[in-house]
Amino acid sequence: MRKPLEKSRRHDPCRRLWFKSSFFIAAILIGFFLSMPLASGQTTLSVVQIAPLTVRATWTVDWPSCGGPVCFGFRLFWGDGTSNDYGPGSGSDVHTYPSAGTYTVSLQCQSESPSPPSECSPQQTIEVTGGDSTPPMITITSPTSSPTYSTSTQTITLGGTASDNVGVTQVTWVNNRGGSGTAAGTTAWTAAGIPLQSGTNVVTVTAHDAAGNTGTD
Structure with missing residues (x-):
């Protein structure tokens, strides 16, 4: 019976040279990248x-x-x-x-x-810059547009108008003798049932806008 042929185990100097050359090239490339300086720019x-x-x-x-x-x-x-x-x-x-x-x-x-x-x-x-810096305008028209008004009642209802370059979001009122609240409506508003104390009462109404600007009367 013929024995199967075995691959030659003879030493191949060309193959050895090729492996050595490849390793040498890889070593050069690795050394090159390691020797590159890190970027020194700024963020x-x-x-x-x-x-x-x-x-x-x-x-x-x-x-x-x-x-x-x-x-x-x-x-x-x-x-x-x-x-x-x-x-x-x-x-x-x-x-x-x-x-x-x-x-x-x-x-x-x-x-x-x-x-x-x-x-x-x-x-x-x-x-x-920018944003809304314009305050709203508000005016009391009822029961009078005069800055003073006399009454003998225990409550008063105020009404009026308000305007803003962007929009009025709320109208509130406050009495220096006590009490505060929110009026109904915005551009046309009514503050009903404001309690009054004996003597002088100073009622201030304030219009508000979305930017936090205010205007009073």
């Missing part, structure tokens, strides 16, 4: 106003100087007591402020290190 933060009271914050993270093991996320402080958390990368978000003013927006690196790189936590101060 940038840009805040621009895009509408009345509304801004857009955009941040660009420089990897790996502010990424990887350094920052596992970012917290953006809007400067009005609110903040949002984001992942470890560049991003953008929109925020609306309650009123016009100067706000400092800051991006804080969230890191396990007690002292994360300061270049990873930029900040910017912005002057936010």
Whole structure:
């Protein structure tokens, strides 16, 4: 019986040379990448106003100087007591402020290190404009438009009109001798049953709008 042929076990110098060459090339590439310097740029933060009271914050993270093991996320402080958390990368978000003013927006690196790189936590101060700053107007027309009125009754009903550049949301009243309440209606309003005390009573009615502006009569 003929025995099956076995593969030659002779040493192949060409194959050995090819393996050595491949290993040498890989070693060169690894050494090249390890010798490359880390990026030294900074994380940038840009805040621009895009509408009345509304801004857009955009941040660009420089990897790996502010990424990887350094920052596992970012917290953006809007400067009005609110903040949002984001992942470890560049991003953008929109925020609306309650009123016009100067706000400092800051991006804080969230890191396990007690002292994360300061270049990873930029900040910017912005002057936010816009919003409704016009107070409503209100007028008492009933029982009289005069600033003084005499009555012998224990209660009084006042009525009138109110207006605003955006809209009147509420009309309230208060008596300096005690008592307060909310009138029925807005642009045309009625405050019924206001209690009066003996002597002089100063009743003030106030119109309110959504922005917190007020006007009185």
